[in-house]
Amino acid sequence: MDLTEQPTFAFDVFSKACPSRGTLEHVTGRWGALTLGALYEGSFRFNELRRRVDGVSEKMLSQTLHALERDGLVHREAQPTNPPRVDYELTPLGREVAERLLSLIHFVQGHMDGILEARERYDTARGGR
Amino acid sequence: MDLTEQPTFAFDVFSKACPSRGTLEHVTGRWGALTLGALYEGSFRFNELRRRVDGVSEKMLSQTLHALERDGLVHREAQPTNPPRVDYELTPLGREVAERLLSLIHFVQGHMDGILEARERYDTARGGR
Numbered sequence: 001m002d003l004t005e006q007p008t009f010a011f012d013v014f015s016k017a018c019p020s021r022g023t024l025e026h027v028t029g030r031w032g033a034l035t036l037g038a039l040y041e042g043s044f045r046f047n048e049l050r051r052r053v054d055g056v057s058e059k060m061l062s063q064t065l066h067a068l069e070r071d072g073l074v075h076r077e078a079q080p081t082n083p084p085r086v087d088y089e090l091t092p093l094g095r096e097v098a099e100r101l102l103s104l105i106h107f108v109q110g111h112m113d114g115i116l117e118a119r120e121r122y123d124t125a126r127g128g129r
Numbered sequence: 130m131d132l133t134e135q136p137t138f139a140f141d142v143f144s145k146a147c148p149s150r151g152t153l154e155h156v157t158g159r160w161g162a163l164t165l166g167a168l169y170e171g172s173f174r175f176n177e178l179r180r181r182v183d184g185v186s187e188k189m190l191s192q193t194l195h196a197l198e199r200d201g202l203v204h205r206e207a208q209p210t211n212p213p214r215v216d217y218e219l220t221p222l223g224r225e226v227a228e229r230l231l232s233l234i235h236f237v238q239g240h241m242d243g244i245l246e247a248r249e250r251y252d253t254a255r256g257g258r
Contacts (some may be wrong), residue, residue, distance in 0.1 A: 002187060004234065010238075010241070011237075011238040011239075012168070012238065013163065013166070013234055013237070013238060014163060014167065014181060014183055015181065015183050016183040016184030017246075019241060019245060020237055020238050020241045023237050023244055024162065024233075024234060025159060026160070027233070027237065028157035028162050028233070029159070030158070032153060033153065033157050034142065034143060037142070037143070038143065053143065054143055054144050054145040055145030066181075069251065070247065070248050070251040070252075071244050071247055071248065072243060072244055072246070072247025072248070072250075072251075073244075079138070086162075092233040093240060093243060093244075096236065096240075097233070097236065098228070098238070100143050100232050100233040100236055101233060102228070102230040103165075103186050103229050103232070104156070104157070104230060104233065105142055105153060107225065107226065107229055108139040108140075108142070108149055108152050108156065108226070109139075109141065109142060110140075110150050111141040111222060111225075112148060112149045112152065114201060115148075115152055115200050115201055115202075115222075116148060117201070118199065118200055118201025118203060119199050119200065119201075121201075122198065122199040123199075
């Protein structure tokens with residue numbers, strides 16, 4: 001048996017039972033991608049982060065942060081002050097995930113003109129908006 | 130005014146009103162990322178794609194493909210055969226988006242051991258499981 005020919009990945013997001021699918025959903029979900037992208041800029045307190053990720057509810061941001069913390073991508077630091085101060089920041093692994101997300105985010109932002117033109121063509125071909 | 134200092138991106142996914150946020154959600158949504166990742170392997174018929182993206186319903190795959198086609202990321206090719214044959218494939222822009230998603234997918238798959246260990250630590254620290 002040639003060990004160099006073993007599969008590169010033991011995990012497969014295309015299989016619905018694979019735990020990697022859950023992590024992919026945490027990092028690409030509606031708020032996960034924006035939260036990781038924002039935290040790439042530095043550490044944030046909860047309410048700062050909520051303002052940066054425009055439109056997220058308190059409940060959704062809290063759920064998103066918990067899932068990312070559990071996956072080891074976000075670190076939660078509670079300061080023993082009064083009132084308590086809690087900061088969120090990326091772990092080294094979270095940073096590497098965020099870099100890949102930002103590459104995607106910047107690509108999408110940089111190609112929106114073409115994407116909006118494609119939408120126009122699509123809607124026109126189907127007899128209008 | 131120094132034009133070299135104008136913002137690099139006219140679109141901003143962090144703003145909830147920006148159309149780039151919708152596109153980001155199409156490409157990173159629950160099924161968008163897996164659909165684009167699968168189509169990077171080649172063209173697929175609808176039912177082939179449904180088998181490849183394990184767990185997706187017919188309705189969700191259909192919605193996902195429509196949104197990606199409208200954004201100009203997926204091309205739908207209907208052959209005038211009987212019965213009609215419909216193939217889906219990435220456009221050049223869709224290919225570039227898929228490359229960035231696969232970089233993220235492969236990274237997540239390749240780091241699941243550490244992510245599962247982080248989950249264990251998180252659950253143990255909270256007295257759980």
